[in-house]
Amino acid sequence: MPTSIYLSNPVVTVNSVSLTDQCTAASFLQRYDQLEDTAFGTGSRTYTSGLGNHELTLTLYMSYAATETYATLKDLVGTTTTVIVKPTSAVDSATNPGFTLTQTFLAELPVINASLGELSSIDITFVGGVYSTDTTNP
Amino acid sequence: MTYKILNPRIGTPGDEYIPRPGVNIDALLNAGFIVEIASPTSEHKPAIVKKKKPAKD
Numbered sequence: 767m768p769t770s771i772y773l774s775n776p777v778v779t780v781n782s783v784s785l786t787d788q789c790t791a792a793s794f795l796q797r798y799d800q801l802e803d804t805a806f807g808t809g810s811r812t813y814t815s816g817l818g819n820h821e822l823t824l825t826l827y828m829s830y831a832a833t834e835t836y837a838t839l840k841d842l843v844g845t846t847t848t849v850i851v852k853p854t855s856a857v858d859s860a861t862n863p864g865f866t867l868t869q870t871f872l873a874e875l876p877v878i879n880a881s882l883g884e885l886s887s888i889d890i891t892f893v894g895g896v897y898s899t900d901t902t903n904p
Numbered sequence: 905m906t907y908k909i910l911n912p913r914i915g916t917p918g919d920e921y922i923p924r925p926g927v928n929i930d931a932l933l934n935a936g937f938i939v940e941i942a943s944p945t946s947e948h949k950p951a952i953v954k955k956k957k958p959a960k961d
């Protein structure tokens with residue numbers, strides 16, 4: 767039974783910038799609003815798809831060094847961008863799709879998340895945007 | 905507009921950066937990941953100064 771164990775392979779790209787080496791968790795949710803279309807004469811509730819409402823949550827080490835986490839994200843807050851997460855660093859394919867959100871919105875950025883004696887890390891969430899999977903381009 | 909990659913987080917430094925749809929270019933420029941390079945067509949040519957002929961007496 768094939769399963770996935772994530773060690774160092776997933777690739778995380780935010781606004782074209784690879785943050786793979788700063789990322790420790792990624793949760794990409796493909797989701798559509800659930801609209802009920804049950805009518806008289808049916809014995810069970812039924813639903814249809816509404817608007818897409820996708821979401822990507824990343825856990826990142828916070829670094830304020832040049833071209834690291836903060837520098838990458840600080841100008842994206844309150845704007846839209848493109849994010850991509852791939853299961854492995856191999857080229858895009860049907861078995862290694864590049865899950866993509868285009869024009870996804872970053873509403874907030876925790877600029878400080880500090881605890882004594884611990885590496886600083888933050889959780890950020892991109893919401894909305896157009897969902898697609900890239901299976902052909904590298 | 906054309907852009908050049910400055911940081912390996914984007915790609916190979918020195919290569920041309922071709923943005924994907926939806927990418928925030930201003931954020932990449934501000935953080936120093938890329939730099940804008942002038943396209944050959946947008947270069948300003950030096951103005952040609954015509955020399956005035958000396959007035960004839």
